[in-house]
Amino acid sequence: MFYKVGELAKATGLTVRALHHYDHVGLVRPSGRTASGHRLYDESDVRRLYEVLALRQLGLPLEGISAALAGTTGLAELLARHRDHLDRQLVAMRTLRAHLTTMLARIPGEQTGVTDFLALIREVTTVDETVKRYFSETQLAELAERRTRLGEQAIEDVQRRWQDLIPRVQQAVEAGTDPTATAGRELGREWMALLESFHGGDSGLRDSLYRMQAENSAEIQQQHGGPSPEQLDFIRRATQR
Template sequence: MPDATDDDDLTVGQVSARLGVTVRALHHWDEIGLARPSLRTAAGYRLYSDADLERLHRIVVYRELGLGLDRIRAVLDDSAADVPGALRAQRTQVAARIARLQQLGAGLDRMIDAHERGLLLTAEQQAAVLGPTWNPDWAAEARQRYGATPQWLQYAERSASRGPEEWKAVVEAVAALDRALGDAMDAGVTPGSPEADRLVERHREVFASYFPLTRQMQVCLGRMYEADPGFAAHYDGIRTGLAAWFRRIVDASARAHGIDPDTATWQ
């Protein structure tokens, strides 16, 4: 390798700063023979000539386009290389990545929207799916009340992937469970019986459409269904006394699993 003779020749550090690549990358390209400096100083330090810099510039451009180092070497050194063909193939891969990133971006937008709004349905869709008595403001109120909880985050993640049809299926599952609870109470199903325990498990499964529900959390819900005027009115509208009966079957099931309903907490 000849010694430097031109003050315009650049050191590794200068090339690194000019091209925006790391010194480590330049050393690596030198070691694998992709871009070796043509000159050395008297002290043995690498120096890059104008021709070296031009080759490095092309390497940086091709690398930014996504070509691997072996492909870049072929493009630069093989006179028979099909450069347009290589670039077209790379363009196809880039287009696929762009499409995928656009999908991810749309998914992120829905996730953000779900965290902030809860339901990603218009007021008209909510009325059609959830019924005329549904108040669109309830979702915002729930966000304000529970938005900082892990359960709201889990609910939002599920909501982000749901449209009207998916929510319709959830609503139908809840309605079917409500009917089954009312029928069971009418039939005299007693707390702690196998039939009652199956309904308790079914409630946990249906509720998982919103977020995972532990047995202790279910006990807390049972208390709320009985004590909260809105929830109590809903269940007692299905069958008089259903809210209290539901709490009893939940408490009995909890005791069978070693949980004291009187001390259960939201966890």
């Protein structure tokens, strides 16, 4: 049984133009032609068209479908590559959504000027290059989403608590307080609780944070006022079991 291009288009819900394009790029070529040169598709062509549409439904590009059906690229490899591509897109969309939510929450009203809006965009989309070296795109997306869930008020509260805690730990260091004593242990618990508000118990985020701190301690202390190596040592001893 043969189908003319118009008949096949009507039966499948595709457009004649789409079938012409598939023929042009070599994906689904008709097995025959009429005497006047019109395309004729047989059962094997219809089966091939189904395979193309099934892979297309997964979002695969036409060149990838062609390689898979030709056997030059394994279908499993092709699907894995496309899955990884989708994963990257999902991460980007998660991050963008979190940033947009933050922006909407912080815009004070319709009187916001263009200058204010541009400053807001810079604030929520710029990530320090140092941070990018230690956290994956997925981790950065998770952090952006957590910031959105917590809200700006909670973030500011955590920042104030750090500003209060670091000087108190420094006072304990200077006073020669025993880190394993009750006062030292309490400072250690407070410190670890604030860290957990950042990593949320995620060991990957926690390890990335510790690695960034260890390898950039001087810059962090200079730009953000701490913590110093002495303070970190005090907390390490205070939290040892």
